[in-house]
Amino acid sequence: MTIENISVNKSFGGWHKQYSHYSNILNCTMQFAIFLPPQVVCGKKVPVIYWLSDVSCTDENFMQKAGVQRLAAELGVAIVAPDTSPRGDDIIDDVEHGLGQGAGFYVNATQAPWNRHYQMYDYVVDELPKLIETHFPINEKSAISGHSMGGHGALVIAMRNPERYQSVSAFSPISNPMDVPWGQKAFTAYLGQDRESWASYDTCALMRKAKHFVPARVDQGESDGSLDDQLTAKKLSDAAKVSGYPLELNQHVDYDHSYYLISSFIEQHLRFHASHLN
Amino acid sequence: MTIENISVNKSFGGWHKQYSHYSNILNCTMQFAIFLPPQVVCGKKVPVIYWLSDVSCTDENFMQKAGVQRLAAELGVAIVAPDTSPRGDDIIDDVEHGLGQGAGFYVNATQAPWNRHYQMYDYVVDELPKLIETHFPINEKSAISGHSMGGHGALVIAMRNPERYQSVSAFSPISNPMDVPWGQKAFTAYLGQDRESWASYDTCALMRKAKHFVPARVDQGESDGSLDDQLTAKKLSDAAKVSGYPLELNQHVDYDHSYYLISSFIEQHLRFHASHLN
Structure with a gap:
């Protein structure tokens, strides 16, 4: 479990760093970014928030644009x-259909040819946290968050591993991928036709049946052009009511799907997570 | 002086908008971005800060990355x-030498073939402010700021037009372009061999002789790889002492030339400008 440093930038008294490492789960070299706050300089171990990005993003978008x-x-x-997603010239891709590199959807693919590399669920849940805990001054508390495809990933991962995360949040998540075109396209490719297998990656399906809760906050722009047919925040709210899930859903008039939404409300998300992590 | 709206994003209760317009000074269609704070919704006119970006940037970098x-x-x-810079397929360019599109250097070019379009000084000083004042709820107070090439532009423009700007600031400015390779390359191409003409675009030269002052703040990363041979903050500090220029120069250990410097200290720059604008 070795990692190689790629870049270093001082930022707000802490450090933004990028690393590459070989992933045994994804069978390729991966890259991630970490921000270490100034507190670690004094030898303190700090909690960690994992951020899962949207389609076509890398480790850079959130670190550069969210503030x-x-x-x-x-x-x-x-x-x-x-x-x-997994990356590399020898990794299968399907840009034409919006699948493949940059669009791993945070699932473990079961279908060839995707299943050799596209195991992003296990990467985020298991391999990456072990790597982070091994190499950085991280304590046992963690939270997870994300945007759109990454909001879907964060919510699914937190609900399936409630013992691992103190809190979860999302911006504009794909809440019910089983029943919307973006999710159906990805799930058909990665998981096959069996809708039973899809439910374990569907936030609404998981939330309706949830018994162990992770405090959740979701922010959604009401002028997001994908709200009604892909993101379906209303269904998320309905699913939470079924199980009594502790979901705070905030809808924002005039805000869209962009990083201008994320940067406007990232402070509230960080304070929400900190209240559960500290 | 018509403008065409290209994009709109709600952000922090205000609006980020992009516009295109035909520039009579640059002889081409240009694009700019504006952030309008929530106060304008109530009919209030607000002061404006102009931001000049670095080489290879567009109107987008600062708005997306600075916070x-x-x-x-x-x-x-x-x-x-x-x-x-001016932009377009029919605008002369010289990517190989780091000149041309994305690298206008905020001068009025006097040399062919650059002089037909590359008049960024007049565009920023005259045409753009008139456009902004015509179309947006802006009051008579303004400030100017920028990064690297844009820091050079901001300082030069403020010093040559002290009656127009309440304050000026810069991150990692090219302080003495006459005497460093980046500046000499650009000035030779755009202004020709006559060093006399260069001095009116050189912050150190202007600052040494300044009689009318604009309050100035500069932030510089000490781990900036270009500090010693291109940016030369020490020469800026020396030039300010000659005329007694009100310059606050802040040097930051470990910080580099990137947007991680800018985002870390943009709050101090905004509060500095606001103290002079309001």
């Missing part, structure tokens, strides 16, 4: 941003 | 980010 470092530095939490 | 909107919304100031 998260100011809050992470103030609150003393680390931020880890993995890539959104 | 400026939070402060601009709190302080009630508009932000305007122009492009860094």
Whole structure:
């Protein structure tokens, strides 16, 4: 489990760093970014928030555009941003259909040819946290968050591993991928035709049946062009009512699907997580 | 002086918008971005800070990466980010030598073939402010800021037009372009061999002789790989002492030339400008 440093930038008294490493789960070299707050310089171990990005993003988008470092530095939490899929010239891809590199959907693919590399669920749940705990001054508390495809990933991963995460949040998540075109396309390719297998990666399906809760916050722009037919926040709200899931859903008039939504409300997400992590 | 809206995003209660317009000074269609803080919704006119970006940037880099909107919304100031040069398929360019599109250097070119389009000084000083004042709820107060090539532009423009700007700031400016390779390359191409003409675009030269002052703040990373041979903050400090220029120069250990420097200290720049604008 070795890692190689690629870049270093001082930021808000802490450090933004990028690393590459070989992933045994994904069978390829991966890259991730970490922000270490200034508190670690004094030998303190800090909690960590994992951030899962949207389709076509890498480890860079969130670190460059969200404005998260100011809050992470103030609150003393680390931020880890993995890539959104396996990467490499020899990794299968299908740009034409919006599948493949940059669009791993945070599932373990069961269907050839995807199943050799596309195991992003296990990568995010198991391999990456072990790597982070091995190499960085991280304590046992963690949270997870993400945007759109990454919001779907964060919610699914937290609900399936409630003992692992103190809190979960999402911006504009694909809440019910089983029943919307973006999710159906990805699930058909990666998981096959059996809808039973899809339910374990569907936030609404998991939330309706949930017995162990992770405090959840979701923010959604009401002028998001994908709200009604792909993201379906209303269904998420309905699913939470079925199980009494502790979901705080915030809808914002005039806000869209972009990083301008994320940067506007990242402070509230960080303070929400910090209240559960510290 | 018509403008065409290209994009709109709600951000921190205000609006990020992009526009295109035909520039009579640059003889081409240009694009700029503006952030309008929430205060304008109530019919209030607000001051404006112009931001000049670095080589290879467009109107987008600062708006996406600096985290400026939070402060601009709190302080009630508009932000305007122009492009860094004339643009278009029929505009002369010289990517190989780092000249041309994306590298206008905020001068009025006097040398063919550059002089037909590359008049960025007049565009930023005259045409763009008139456009902004015509179309947006802006009051008579303004400031100017920028990064690297844009820091050079901001300082030169403020010093040559002290009656127009309440304050000026820069991150990692090219302080003495006449005497460093980046500046000499650009000035030779755009202004010719006559060093006399260069001095009117050189912050150190202008600062040494300044009689009318604009309050100035500069932030510089000490781990910036270009500090000693291109940016030369020490020469800026020396030039300020000659004329007694009100320059606050802040040097930051471990910080580099990237947007991680800018985002870390943009709050201090916005509060500095607001103290002079309001």
